[in-house]
Amino acid sequence: MAKCLWKPSEERIRQTNMYRFMQTVNEKYGKTLSDYDGLYQWSIENLEQFWALMWDFAKIRASRSFDRVIDDSQKMPGAKWFEGSMLNFAENLLKFRNDNIALVFRGEDQIRRTLTYKQLYDETSRVAQALRNAGIKPGDRVVGFVPNMPESIIAMLAATSIGAVWSSCSPDFGIKGVLDRFGQTKPRVLFTADGYFFKGKPMDSLEKISGIIKELPSIEKVVVIPYIKEDPYIKSIPNAVLLDRFKVSRAGEIEFEQLPFDHPLYIMYSSGTTGLPKCMVQSAGGVLMHQIKELMLHTDLKEEDTIFYFTTCGWMMWNWLVTSLSVGATLVLFDGNPFHPAPDALWQMAQDEKITVFGTSAGYIAALKNAGVKPCEQFNLASMKALLSTGSPLSKEDFEFIYDKIKSDIQLASISGGSDLNGCFALGNPMGPVYSGELQCRGLAMKVFAYGEDGKPVVGQQAELVCTAPFPSMPIYFWNDEDGSRYHAAYFDRYPGVWTHGDFIEVTERGGVIMYGRSDATLNPGGVRIGTAEIYRRMEQMQEISDSVVVGQNWNNDVRVILFVTMASGFELNDEIRNKIRKDIRTHASPRHVPAKIIQVPDIPYTLNMKKVELAVKNMIHGKEVKNRDALKNPQALDFFGNIEELDS
Numbered sequence: 001m002a003k004c005l006w007k008p009s010e011e012r013i014r015q016t017n018m019y020r021f022m023q024t025v026n027e028k029y030g031k032t033l034s035d036y037d038g039l040y041q042w043s044i045e046n047l048e049q050f051w052a053l054m055w056d057f058a059k060i061r062a063s064r065s066f067d068r069v070i071d072d073s074q075k076m077p078g079a080k081w082f083e084g085s086m087l088n089f090a091e092n093l094l095k096f097r098n099d100n101i102a103l104v105f106r107g108e109d110q111i112r113r114t115l116t117y118k119q120l121y122d123e124t125s126r127v128a129q130a131l132r133n134a135g136i137k138p139g140d141r142v143v144g145f146v147p148n149m150p151e152s153i154i155a156m157l158a159a160t161s162i163g164a165v166w167s168s169c170s171p172d173f174g175i176k177g178v179l180d181r182f183g184q185t186k187p188r189v190l191f192t193a194d195g196y197f198f199k200g201k202p203m204d205s206l207e208k209i210s211g212i213i214k215e216l217p218s219i220e221k222v223v224v225i226p227y228i229k230e231d232p233y234i235k236s237i238p239n240a241v242l243l244d245r246f247k248v249s250r251a252g253e254i255e256f257e258q259l260p261f262d263h264p265l266y267i268m269y270s271s272g273t274t275g276l277p278k279c280m281v282q283s284a285g286g287v288l289m290h291q292i293k294e295l296m297l298h299t300d301l302k303e304e305d306t307i308f309y310f311t312t313c314g315w316m317m318w319n320w321l322v323t324s325l326s327v328g329a330t331l332v333l334f335d336g337n338p339f340h341p342a343p344d345a346l347w348q349m350a351q352d353e354k355i356t357v358f359g360t361s362a363g364y365i366a367a368l369k370n371a372g373v374k375p376c377e378q379f380n381l382a383s384m385k386a387l388l389s390t391g392s393p394l395s396k397e398d399f400e401f402i403y404d405k406i407k408s409d410i411q412l413a414s415i416s417g418g419s420d421l422n423g424c425f426a427l428g429n430p431m432g433p434v435y436s437g438e439l440q441c442r443g444l445a446m447k448v449f450a451y452g453e454d455g456k457p458v459v460g461q462q463a464e465l466v467c468t469a470p471f472p473s474m475p476i477y478f479w480n481d482e483d484g485s486r487y488h489a490a491y492f493d494r495y496p497g498v499w500t501h502g503d504f505i506e507v508t509e510r511g512g513v514i515m516y517g518r519s520d521a522t523l524n525p526g527g528v529r530i531g532t533a534e535i536y537r538r539m540e541q542m543q544e545i546s547d548s549v550v551v552g553q554n555w556n557n558d559v560r561v562i563l564f565v566t567m568a569s570g571f572e573l574n575d576e577i578r579n580k581i582r583k584d585i586r587t588h589a590s591p592r593h594v595p596a597k598i599i600q601v602p603d604i605p606y607t608l609n610m611k612k613v614e615l616a617v618k619n620m621i622h623g624k625e626v627k628n629r630d631a632l633k634n635p636q637a638l639d640f641f642g643n644i645e646e647l648d649s
Contacts, residue, residue, distance in 0.1 A: 002396075002435040002436050002437055002438055002508070002512075003396075003400075003435065003436040004433050004434070004435055004436075005399060005400065005403045005412070005433075005434045005435065005436055006403065006408075006409070006410065006411065006412065006433060006434040007433040007434075008411065008430060008431060008432070008433075012430075013430075013431045016300045016430045016431055017296045017297055017300050017301075017302065017430075018036075018039070018297045018298070018300065018429070018430055018431050019431060021039075021053075021057055021296075021297055022034075022039050024053060024057065025039065025042065025053065028053065029046075029049060035431065035432075036429045036431050036432050036441055036511075037511055039444065040441065040442065040444060040511070043444040043445040044445060044446070044447045044469065047069070047070060047074070047445055047469060047470075048068075048069040048070055050444065050445045051069050051070070051081075051082075051289065051445065051472065052069050054289060054292070054293055054445075055082075055289070057296070058289075058292045058293075058296060058326070059095075060087065060092060060288070060289070060292075061087060061088075061091050061092050061095055062085050062086060062087035063086045063087065063258040064084065064085055064086040064087075064258070065084070065085055066082040066083060066084050066085040066261070067083050067084035067085075068082075068083055068084075069081065069082060070082075070470070071083065074469065074470055075470070075497065076469075076470045076474070076491075076492065076497055076498070076499055077470075077474060077475075077484070077487060077488065077491075077492065079470035079474070080262070081261055081262065081283075081285065081286060081289075081470075081472045082261040082285055082289075082472075083261070085260070085261045085285065086258040086259065086260060087258065087259070087261065087284070087285060087288075088160070088161060088163070088256035088257055088258055088259060088284070089160045089265050089284040089285075089287070089288055090124070090157045090158075090160040090161035090254070090256060091161070091254075091256040092288055092326050093157060093322065093323065093325040093326050094117075094120065094121050094124060094157060094161075094254070094325070095326070096117040096325075096328045097117055097118050097121045098116070098117050098118060099116045099117070099118060100116060100117055100303075100328065100330070101114050101115070101116055101117075101330045102115050102116060102117040102119075102120045102325060102330065102331065103115045103120060103150045103153065103330075103331050103333060104306075104330060104331070104332045104333065104353055105149055105150050105333045105334075105335075106332065106333070106334050106335075106349055106353075107147075107149070107197055107334070107335040107336055108197040108198070108199075108200060108335065108336030108337065108340050108341075109197060113150065115150055117325075117328070120150075120153075120154070120157075120325075121251070121254070122251035123150075123154045123247075123251070124154050124157045124158050124161065124254060125158075125251040125252055125253070125254045126247035126248050126249075126250070126251050127154055127155060127158035127243075127246070127247045128157075128158035128159075128161045128162060128254055128255075129247070129248040129252070130158075130246050130247045130248050131158055131159060131162055131164070131189065132162060132255075133248070134188075134189060134220070134221055135188075135220075136159070136162055136164050136188060136189060137162065137163070137164070138162060138163030138164065138257055138259060138263070139163065139164070139165065139264065140162075140164045140165070140187075140188050140189075141164065141165050141166075141167065141185050141186060141187035141188060141267070142155070142159035142164045142165070142166055142167075142187060142188065142189045142190075142191070143166070143167045143168060143169075143182050143185075143187040143189070143190050143191070144156065144166070144167075144168035144169070144190070144191045144192070144313060145168070145169050145170075145171055145173070145178060145190060145191070145192040145193075145205065145208075145209065145212070146168060146170075146171065146191055146192060146193055146225070146313050147170070147171055147193050147196040147197075147227065147312070147313070147335040148170075148311060148312055148313055148318060148333050148334065148335050149193065149225070149227065149333060149335055150333065151191070151193070151225045151243065152168065152191070152313050152318075153322055153325075153331075153333075155191040155223070156168070156322065159189075160265060160284065161254050161255070161256050161257065162255075162257050163257040163259050163263060165185075165264045165265065165266065165267055165281070166265065166266055166267075167181070167182065167185060167187070167266065167267040167268075167269075168313040168314065168318070169181055169182070169313065169314045170312035170313050170314035170315075170608065171192075171193065171195070171196045171203070171205045171208070172196070172198075172203075172312070172314075172608060172633070173314060173608055173630070174208075174630040175208055175211045175212055175215075175630070176628075176630035177608065177628075177630035177631055178208075178212050179212060179215050179216070180276055180277055180628065180630065180631070181269050181277055181279070182212070182216060183215065183216060184276065184277075184279050184479055184480060185267055185279060185479055186216075186218035187216070187218060187219060188218060188219065188220050188221070189219070189220065189221045189222075189223065190209075190212075190213075190216075190219050190221070190222050190223070191223045191225065191243075192205055192206075192209050192222065192223070192224055192225065193205060193224070193225040193226075193227040193228075194206055194224055194225070194226055194227055194228055194229055194232035194234075195227060195228035195229075195232075196227065196228070196335055196336075197228065197335060197336045198336060198337055198340075199336075199337045199340050200340055200341065202228035202229075203228075204228070206224070206232060206233075206234065206236075206237060209222065209237055209240075210236055210237055213237060213238055213239075219239070220239060221239050221240075221241065221246075222234075222237055222238075222239055222240040222241070223240075223241060223242075223243055223246045224237070224240055224241065224242050224243065225243045226242065226243070259284065260285075261283060261284070261285030261286070262283040262284075262285065262286065262476050263283060263284050263285075264281045264282070264283060264284070264476065265282055265283055265284035265286075265287050265288075266281070266282045266287060266319060266422065267279050267280065267281055267282075267479060268280045268282060268316060268319075268419040268420070268422060268475075269419065270419065270420075271607045271608075271611065271613075271631055276628065277628075277631070278478055278486065278490060279478060279479035279480070280419065280420055280475040280478060280479075281475055281476055281477050281478065281479055282422055282473055282474075282475055282476065283472075283473075283476050285472065286472035286473040286474065286476070287319070287323070287422050287423075287472075287473050288323065288326070289472045289473070290421070290422065290423045290471065290472050290473035291319075291320055291323040291422065291423055291473070292323060292326055292327075293443075293444060293445070294320070294423055294424055294427060294443065295320075295323060295324055295326075295327060296327060297444060298413070298415075298424075298427045298428050298429065298430070298441075298443065298444070299357060299386060299388070299413065299427075299428060299430075300385070300386065300411075300430040301324055301327050301329055301357060302327060302329065303327055303328035303329060304329075305327075305329045305330070305356045305357055306329065306330040306331075306332060306353055306354055306355050306356050306357070306383070307321065307324050307329050307330070307331055307332070307355070307356065307357040307359070308331075308332035308334070308346075308349075308350070308353070308355045308357070308358055308359060309321040309359030309360070309388070310334060310338055310346065310359065310360045310361065310364060311359075312608075314608055315419075316418070316419040316422050317359065317390065319422055320422065320423065321359070332349070332353050332355060334346070334349065338360075338364060339367070339371070343367075343368065343371040343372075343373045344373050344375065344378060344379075346358075346360075347373070347375040347378065347379045347381070348379065350375075350379065350381060350384065351379040351380050351381060354383040355383065355384060356383050356384055356385050356386070357384075357385065357386045357387075357388065358384055358386070358387050358388070359387075359388040359389075359390075360387075360388070360389055361389060361390060361391035361392070361610060362389050362390070362391055362392045362393060362394040362395075362398065362414075363391060363392060363610055365389060365394065365398045365401065365402065366395070366398055366540050368401075369397075369398060369401045369405070370546075373405075374405045375405065375406045375407075376404075376405055376406055376407055376408075377405075381406070381407050384407055384410060385410065385411060386410060386411040386412075386413060386428065386430070387402060387406065387407070387410055387411070387412050387413070388413045388414075388415055388428065389412070389413070389414050389415070390414070390415045390416060390417075390424075391610060391611065392517075392533075392536075392611060392612070393414075393416075393514075393515040393516065393517060393533040393536070393537075394414045394437075395437065395536070395537040395540050395541075396436045396437035396537065397537070397540065397541055398540070399412060399414075399434070399436045399437055400436060411428060411430055411434065412428075412434050413427055413428025413429075413439075413440060414428075414438075414439045414440075414515075415427035415428060415439065416439060416503065416513070416515050417443075418501065420475065420490075420491075420501070421471065421473045421474060421475075422473050423443075423473050424443055424446075425442065425443060425446055425448045425465060425467060425501065425503075425513075426439040426440075426441065426442050426443065426448065426505075426513040426515075427439065427440070427441065427443055428440050428441070429441040435508075435510070435512055437514060438508060438512035438513065438514055439512060439513040439514070439515065440512060441511055441512065441513070442507070442511070442513060445471065446467060446471055447467055447468045447469035448465065448466070448467050448507075448513075449466055449467075449468060449507065450462070450463035450464065450465065450466075450505050450506060450507045451463050451464045451465075451466045451495065451498075451500075452464075455495055457507075458507075459507050459508070459509060460506065460507075460508065460509060461506060462504055462505070462506050462516050463504070463505065463506070464494075464500060464503075464504065464505075465500075465501045465502075465503040465504070465505045466495060466498050466499060466500050466501065467498070467499040467501070468497075468498050468499075474499070475487065478490075502518055503515065503516075503517070503518060504516040504517055504518070504533075515533060516532070516533045516534065517532040517533040517536075517614075518532075518614065518615075523550070523551075523552045523559065523561050523593075525552070525558065525559050525560060525561055525592050532550050532614065534585075534588075534589040534590075534593055535548070535550045535561075535563065535585060535589060535593055535595075536548060536550070537588075538581075538584050538585050538588055538589060539563075539565065539581075541584075542580070542581065542584070543568060544567060544568055544571040544577050544580075545565050545566070545567065545568060545581075546566045546567060546568040546569075547565070547566045547604045548563060548564060548565045548566070548604065549563075549564050549604045549605075549612050549613075549614060549617055550562065550563045550564070550595065550614070551564075551614050551617050551618040551621065552618065553596075553597075553618075553621055553622070553647060554622065555596075560596035560597070561593065561594070561595045561596055562595060562596065562597045562599070562621065562647065563581070563595035563597070563598045563599070564598075564599050564600075564601045564604070564617070564641070565581075565598065565599070565600055565601070566600070566601060566602065566603060566604055567600060572600070573598070573599075573600035578598045581595070581598055582594050582595070582598075597646060597647065599644065599646055599647075601637075601640050601641070602637070602640060603634060603636075603637035603640070604637060605617065605632050605633075605634055605635070605637040605638050606632065606633045606634060606637075607631055607632060607633065608631065608632070608633050610633065613632060613638075616632070616638060617638070617641050620638055620641035620642055621641055621644065621647055623642075626638055
């Protein structure tokens with residue numbers, strides 16, 4: 001039985017945007033909805049009414065309204081949203097032009113910078129004019145190889161104000177990783193900083209940029225943002241110009257290009273660990289509507305809030321965070337290592353900036369716990385109302401750690417979705433309770449189910465995450481996929497007309513969601529599918545283990561479970577620890593989860609977005625080539641998995 005860790009007070013519930021939205025539904029449509037379950041059911045049964053009301057509730061700016069919310073077919077893929085409307089994404093993020101703080105920038109160097117909404121508008125204007133002067137027009141690609149800093153947001157807003165398509169990578173990507181992404185889409189302008197900081201050290205980016213530009217003939221202009229140096233040397237980079245010399249001298253009214261709802265906005269990328277990354281093109285209106293719904297309703301974000309998400313520009317949480325500008329909130333941007341100069345660095349920042357919504361990853365929470373950090377004892381977090389976590393499943397123990405050691409009166413919203421939709425399938429509910437190990441709810445207007453092997457919804461069982469109705473932020477297409485075959489294969493091959501996401505989940509009796517990891521990395525011993533997350537949860541509780549990865553090995557016409565572990569300081573793997581691991585997994589997960597082999601490794605491979613690469617490890621132990629190692633943060637970690645004698649018996 002899951003433990004209830006938190007419930008909002010009645011007063012708090014009534015102050016939420018979601019409660020206000022629910023009352024609007026009741027008034028407009030003659031309903032008597034009183035809780036989230038009722039609101040959710042209404043939203044999935046009345047997609048048109050829900051999204052039309054969301055348009056009004058969010059005060060979407062458009063030069064022309066829509067003729068209808070969704071076309072009659074409502075097919076996936078291919079549904080048409082808000083046909084007839086004309087709008088601009090950047091205009092909706094820049095509708096505030098006041099002296100409230102829009103952006104706070106905190107880097108490892110501890111130099112704090114702020115921009116007001118007026119300053120953000122003016123800086124965007126200056127860069128947008130420069131892009132127009134450079135000949136950028138709607139549909140052109142503008143890209144960023146940038147840290148999470150104000151200039152990155154300014155460049156994105158300037159590009160999208162014209163109707164250009166934005167795409168970004170963080171500066172810790174390798175040259176091949178960048179080329180695998182930008183090389184497919186042929187951008188015309190590239191924004192880059194001269195470097196970034198990591199663990200207190202300045203890391204140069206310009207040498208990488210020189211290598212990238214040689215392989216990207218489409219690039220006509222490289223705009224360099226001074227960051228680690230005041231006056232970086234850029235003469236070795238063709239067509240490079242410093243940002244201050246690129247942007248025009250005077251701000252003016254931004255000419256927001258008015259474009260159809262489905263005009264392309266972002267190109268997002270799959271992790272690319274098994275081949276070239278998929279380039280997923282998403283629409284301006286779709287991303288705007290979907291993310292505003294999640295921020296306003298599920299995150300309860302308001303103009304007076306200060307929101308932070310620990311992310312890079314290579315992760316969709318950056319795109320998600322930036323849309324917070326549309327409600328007039330203050331965004332805190334951080335560049336660097338979250339444990340520098342000490343493991344409590346982000347909590348000092350949270351206290352100083354009076355952050356109300358703090359976003360991070362499950363990996364960070366686990367590392368924080370292992371480091372013995374207890375923010376509730378060290379800092380004043382009175383301002384904080386919500387903590388968000390994503391990237392991988394958050395264990396029950398980490399749920400409880402948050403309430404015990406960070407803050408007891410807080411909405412913990414474990415959220416899950418992906419770059420594919422630039423948003424979430426399951427996330428937070430500010431009107432509802434938090435149960436240990438569960439995401440609070442499925443997203444409004446997201447017809448999400450757990451499908452069993454027979455293709456029918458199941459409750460209380462691990463099964464495949466599917467979405468059976470369209471949503472606005474679905475990719476409009478994949479780049480270089482003229483016939484749509486790659487797009488279809490990615491989501492619709494298993495159940496025609498139904499989005500299959502590739503996650504293994506359980507929908508609980510009370511409507512919560514438990515995540516079990518990627519279904520394509522699911523283990524199948526004895527033909528029974530089990531998730532990897534349950535094993536990871538047990539490993540996180542063992543002081544002897546610092547990290548782990550688990551895969552299935554084909555063996556004697558079956559699959560056996562192989563667990564690789566890295567050891568905590570002062571420990572070596574031995575039979576005593578192996579037996580302890582097996583007993584713990586058998587007791588707390590199931591006998592089927594017990595590994596056939598437990599092997600010590602020097603490191604665990606991760607993507608640049610800090611996700612374990614189970615499929616790459618699985619390919620390595622089966623003697624298959626892993627082609628795209630540049631998609632990994634630590635590609636050398638894979639080498640150990642190539643020829644392990646212990647796996648031959």
